Structures are given as C-alpha cells and as structure tokens.
Amino acid sequence: MGNRHISLKDLARELNVSISTVSRALKDHPDISAAMKEKVKKMAQERRYTPNPLAMGLLKQETRMIGVIVPDLVTHFYASIIAGIESYAKEKGYFILLASSNESYLKEKESIENLLRARVEGFIVCLSQETTETAHFEDLLKLNIPLVFFDRVCLNGRVSSVTADNTEAAQTITQHFYQQGCRRIAFISGPQHLNISKERMSGYLAGLETSKLPVIAELIEACDLSSESATQAMKRLLELKRLPDAVFGINDTVAFAAMKEIKRHGLRIPDDIALVGFTDEFHSTVVDPPMTSVTHPTFEIGRAAASLFFIAKQAKETPQTLVLKTQLVERESSQKNKLN
Template identity: 70%
Template sequence: MTSRHISLKDLAKELNVSISTVSRALRDHPDISSEVKEKVKQLALSKNYTPNPLAMGLLKQETRMIGVIVPDLVTHFYASIISGIEQVANEMGYFILLASSNESVEKEKQAIENLLKARVEGFIICQTQETQSTEHFEALIERSIPLVFFDRICLSDRVPTVTVDNKAAAQKITQHFYQQGYRRIAFISGPDQLNITKERMAGYLEGLKQSGLPEDPELIEHCNLSFESAKQAMARLLDTANPPDAVFGINDTVAFAAMQKIKERGLKIPDNVGLVGFTDDFHAMVVDPPLTSITHPTYAIGQEAARLFFQSKDNKQYSTPVVLQTQLIIRKSSQKTCHGDHDDAETAW
C-alpha cells in the first residue's frame, strides 16, 4: 500500500489547530507559543512531514519551476545545455521541468500548455525545425511570462536569446577546406526558416568569397535534419556532373549521414571527399575517420540561458542577445594535406 504524502492539513487536524498555525509554527513565527511550536515540530517529525514546494509556491504565487523545452532529450548537445540550465537554476533555488518537442511544432505547443498547467514561472526553449508561426510564443510574451530562446531562436528583438556565432564558425569551416586544398565545397543545409540555417549559410557563402571561390547552386542542398533526408541530400550532390570534393553538414547528424553515403559510393574520406560537421557530438571522435566539427560551449549556453531567464523574470526588461564563440576541432575527416603520423591528430582553431 502506497503511503500518502502528509500535508499541513493532516497535521492541523490531528492537533486541532488551524493550517496557518501549523505553517507558522514550523517557520518559528514569533506569534506562536513555544509549547505549540514544539508539539507541531514533534508531530511533523514523527509523521515524516516534508514541505510540498508546489503547494507552498502556489500560496506565494511562485512555484520556483522553469519549463525547459528541447527538440530531443537524447543527444549530448541538449543534455549538456540542460545541465548548465539546471546548475544555475539550483543556485537560485529553482528546479526545472523538462519536455521534448520531438521536432514537432504541435508537441511544442502542447508542451507549453502542459507546463503552464504545472504552474512553471516561465520557459527556456529551443524551437523545433517545424516552427514557423510564432503565435504560441507571442501569447507568452503578452502574458508577461518570462521566455528565453537558445540555439534555434526567433523574436530576438523581444525575447532574450543565447546563440553561438554561427556565421563566423561556418566561414571558418569553408576557409579550412580551402586551406586543405579542397575547391568544390558543398553545404548540406537545413530548413530555411531556422536562424541556424540562415546564419551558417551566410558564413559558408562569405567563406567562399574570402577564398576566391564562386558560389555554385549545385553545391547547396537542403534536408530536414533527419539522417535519411541528409543521406538523400548527399546522394544528390554526388550525382551532379561535377560533384563536390568537400562537404559541410549543418550539424553532426547530417555529417554522419553524408559520411555513410560517401562510403556507400566507394569513396574515401578525406582523400576523395573532405567532411566537416557542426556541434561536435561525442560520436565525432569515434567514427572512422574521426569527424572535424565545430564544438559548442554547450554547458555555458545553458548557464547563460538560465541567467537571462532570471534577469528577465526580475527586471521584466529585454536583455541584449548573448552570442558565444566556438572552436573548429580539426580531425582526420578534413585533413587532406596531412599524412603519416599526423593523420590522427586533433587540433583546435
């Protein structure tokens, strides 16, 4: 038989006093006599009473809970960011309620509704790849519910955001390829509406320009960020009359899919096709060859998102967007000019 959580009401009923008397006794309120305080505390101890933070929060109109919504709960990228959020939240006496949108805008909307019913005080969100309309976010803003976006963002003129310098990172990737001797550099992009797509596309094009390489529409393919969609995009690139000798994937999942398709075609990485990803997933180090990738300061992203949340909550003011820097971790998948003992080296740029 499951034991029920002992409430203030249960203690009050047994002692034949009011709930407020029990509550004040447990808080050592000066209006309560020492004798009553002792009785209340002894009973609470014998019944293993512990305060219900949700009930206490409702009394104060403050539940000390933050709703965190991410596209998935599996990848290290989001897990590390969540850890950063949780660390700052715990320092502030808050805890987080997690929800996964599974890249579905309908699930994203439902998660917001469910977390509001759980009385979260606000949200920290990475939007889905499907999200185009911002009405469900604007409804939160209109109700003055604190909201922070990270990585995939929108409404950045009204909502605090945390991102990395996607444009500079993508430009660095393109120039790295050029320095390694690659000249037909392709980009497998994501959904057009995402800020990460726009910013990384801009960096890719700027990198081509800085390297003196022409823009070629045949070298740009789109996918929906799924493994299969990315494989199909890579196949289309390889089927062109003049296929690429290097490929930049908008994230590591896309790059892993491209790697599989390249190998299926009997081509060698990095000799026939160089490959670079973005996010530096754990698997980047264990695939063959190890994948060159942009590494995010994921834990710091989470910390900054949580700090912005509390600033927004306390000041009710818009905060300047936070943009963090990245590193290009160079591994074998893009080291065309490296030979011998240096093939397995890992360097940061």
C-alpha cells in the same frame, strides 16, 4: 500515515489546532507561544514533515518550475544544455520540467499547453524545425510569462536568447577546407527559416569570399535535418559531373548521413571528399574516420539561458542576446594535408 507525504493539515489535525497556527509555529512567528512552537516542531520532526515546494509555490503563485522544450532528448548537444539549465536553476532553488517537440510545430504547441497546466513559471525553448509561426510564443509574452530561446531562436529583440556564433564557425570551417587544398566546397544546409541555417550559410559564403572562391549554386543543398533528407542531399551532390572535394554539414546528423553515402559510393574520406560536421556529437570521435566538427560550449549555453530566464522573470531589463564562441575540433575527416 503510512508512506504518504505529511502535510500541514495532517499536523494541525493531530494537534487539534488550525493550519495557520502550525505554519506560523514552524516559522517562529512571534504571535505563537514558545510552548506551542516546541510542540509543533517536535511533532513535525517525529512525523518527518518537510515542506511541499509545489504546494508552497501555489500559495505564493510560484511553483519554482521552469518548462524546458527541446527538439529531442537523445543527442548529447541538448542533454548537455539541459544539464546547464538544471545546474543554474538548482542554485536558485528551481526545478525543470522537460518536454520534447520531436521537431514538430504541433508538438511544441502541445508541450507549452501541458507545461502551463503543470504550473511552470516560464519557458526556455529551442524551436522545432517545423516552427515558422510564433503566435504560441506571442501569447506567452502577452501574459507576461518569462520566455528565453536558445540555439534556434525567434522574436529577436523581444525575447532574450543564447546562441553560438554560427557565422564565425561556418566561416572557419570553409577556410579550413581551403587550407586543406579543397576548392569545390559544398554545403548541406537546413530549413531556410531557421536562424542556424541563415547564419551558417552566411558564414559559408563569407568563407568562400575570404578564400577567393566563387559561389557555385550546385554545391549548395538543403535538407530538413533528418538523416533521410540529408542522404538525398548528398546523393544529389554525388550526381554532379564535377564532384565536390569537401562537404560541410549543418549539423552532425547531416554530416553522418553524408559520410555514409560517400562511402556507399566507394569514395574515400578525406582523400576524395573531406567532411566537417557541426555540434560535435560523441559519435564524431568513434566513426571512421573520426569527424572534424564544431564543438559548442553546451553546458555554458544552458547556464546562460537559465540566467536570462531569471532576468526575464524580473521583467526589469530589455531582452538580451548572448552569442557564445565555438571551437573547430580537427580530426581525420578533413585533414587532407596530412595525407601528403
């Protein structure tokens, strides 16, 4: 047999019996004689036979595989969430198949098609930034294929989801700036259709209101979440007659780009402009100055998303929306008061 995986068919051929006889013998079926059971088990052990979970799954219409689609496979944010999903799935005897949309709507659709061909039982997804249409997800629902969203979500009320408390976190950031003496607080948001943009904008505005600061339109910019687009947004803020004294980036990629542009203009962080990011990537601790950011319970988000997947698989409960708390991790990039 060489190094090839030994199958039930191989054992049946060697023993000159049917595949069903081998299968039932391995399961101690009462219709199989003790002698045959012993013979089959002995050969299975000698040939180092192990059940093929994919083949078994196909027979049962269960492959024990979950398709997981994320915007990228590079950042620690998604890697940690994937680890949480995998951890929970493993406890249930399931595997995950990964795909990256690379922030592309078309790639996201293609990933769903490819994973369906691989016979995944359902999906756990974080939307790409380009996704504005949901027909490809609606099709999954029509086929009763389990679906769960995390972080960037859609089809609220129809599909279970796990998110961070974006509104509260953004409000906390804005109030933190105010407490540090900042009065012209800018916000670089993301694509307007994404829930994270809407929720963090809502928190930013609530923070301004709580701090009794006016909403100044010129201090609100948007980008497509790429470094290049964020750089252009920061450039526009730095062209204002009155510069912002604080900048809140919708995620760390945006904040890193803003940091680079602020420095390129010869300005100091936080002396001239305080800066806060969102997602607390590892790089937040090694840039100069270390960047204040919002840390997510990423591993817990992954486990929660996986738990909702198995609930959705039973199709017995209404969709759930889980909102997990975040924490503002203060570092030098926003701590103006410590300079005085």
